Amino acid sequence: MKIALIAHNKKKDEMIALAIKYKDTLAQHELVATGTTGALIMGETGLKIKRMKSGPLGGDQQIGSMVAEGKLDLIVFLRDPLTSQPHEPDVSALLRLCDVQCIPLATNVKSAEIMLGAVKDGKKF
Numbered sequence: 624m625k626i627a628l629i630a631h632n633k634k635k636d637e638m639i640a641l642a643i644k645y646k647d648t649l650a651q652h653e654l655v656a657t658g659t660t661g662a663l664i665m666g667e668t669g670l671k672i673k674r675m676k677s678g679p680l681g682g683d684q685q686i687g688s689m690v691a692e693g694k695l696d697l698i699v700f701l702r703d704p705l706t707s708q709p710h711e712p713d714v715s716a717l718l719r720l721c722d723v724q725c726i727p728l729a730t731n732v733k734s735a736e737i738m739l740g741a742v743k744d745g746k747k748f
Contacts, residue, residue: 624748625653625694625695625697626649627689627697628642628656628657628672629657629660629682629683631701634701635660635663637701638699639668642668646670649670649739657674657686658675658678661673661674662674678710683710683716687713690717690720690721693724696727696748697729697742697748698717698726698728699739701731702730726748
C-alpha cells in the first residue's frame with residue numbers, strides 16, 4: 624500500500640507518537656508525507672519516507688495530485704480543527720478528492736488507529 628502522512632503543526636507530536644506505535648506496520652508500506660511532517664517522523668522512527676513540499680508550500684496539493692491519479696491507498700491527515708490554516712482551500716480540496724476517489728482518510732488519532740490497525744491485520748482498502 625501507499626500511505627500518505629500529513630499533520631498540522633499542533634498535531635505533529637501526535638503524528639510522531641502514532642508513527643512510533645505503528646512503525647513496524649508502516650515500514651512494510653510505501654510512505655509519503657508533507658515536508659516537515661516527513662522529516663520529523665523520519666528523525667524519530669528511521670522510517671523511509673518520500674517527502675513532498677511543506678503543506679502551505681504546495682505539499683497538500685502534491686498529495687492531492689497523487690489521489691487524483693490513483694497513486695495513494697490511505698491518508699492519515701491529523702488536522703487541527705481549532706486553528707485557522709492559511710492554506711485551508713488546499714486542505715479542503717484534498718479532503719474533497721479523497722471523497723471523490725474513495726480514498727480512506729483518517730483525520731484524527733482514533734480513526735488513524737482503526738485504519739492502521741486494519742492495515743496491520745492485512746486488510747486491503
